Amino acid sequence: MHKKYKTSIRKRLSISFLIIHVLYWMVVSGCSTSPDTVSSIGSSPAVESVQTIKNINGNSIATSSFRVGEMGNFIIIAVDPDKDIETLYLKGFAPGNLGSQPTFESGAIELKPQTKKIESYSLPEPVEVPSPPGRWRVDIQVEDKKKNMSNVYILYTIVH
Numbered sequence: 001m002h003k004k005y006k007t008s009i010r011k012r013l014s015i016s017f018l019i020i021h022v023l024y025w026m027v028v029s030g031c032s033t034s035p036d037t038v039s040s041i042g043s044s045p046a047v048e049s050v051q052t053i054k055n056i057n058g059n060s061i062a063t064s065s066f067r068v069g070e071m072g073n074f075i076i077i078a079v080d081p082d083k084d085i086e087t088l089y090l091k092g093f094a095p096g097n098l099g100s101q102p103t104f105e106s107g108a109i110e111l112k113p114q115t116k117k118i119e120s121y122s123l124p125e126p127v128e129v130p131s132p133p134g135r136w137r138v139d140i141q142v143e144d145k146k147k148n149m150s151n152v153y154i155l156y157t158i159v160h
Helices: 003-028 035-041
Strands: 046-056 060-062 072-080 085-093 118-121 132-144 153-159
Touching: 046 132, 046 153, 072 132, 085 118
Parallel strands: none
Antiparallel strands: 046 060, 046 072, 072 118, 085 132, 132 153
16 A cells, blocks of 8 residues: 555544534534524523412411312422523313313413522412312413423322
């Protein structure tokens, strides 16, 4: 083999390796080409936990079950490092409803301004627990000011 040919192959391999290495790090780092890209999107919020509560004689009591017609609410713990959560969404699925169409949807519920990285929220007013009795599924999500949606937190509660 000619020396010139060996040098050419080495250069090509070196350049190929460099290109692959750069592409790999772009993928690993999120393909961001400028620091502004990440900060303008912000962090997505996350629903960490949810507790169902009922009001008995003016006292809020944690529960996992309700009677049809009782007044219920949620305590939702959500996290967002950007501190800009602003909207809550609820979807309820009645017992036996295994489809993708919920039995009810809350629409956008405006929340109090987020002041801490970890914030607790509840519905502005308690809601009447609907029928039919059985195991209800409630999907809970929050959205921040930049329209980043959280995970879907799935809560199951029993209605008697």
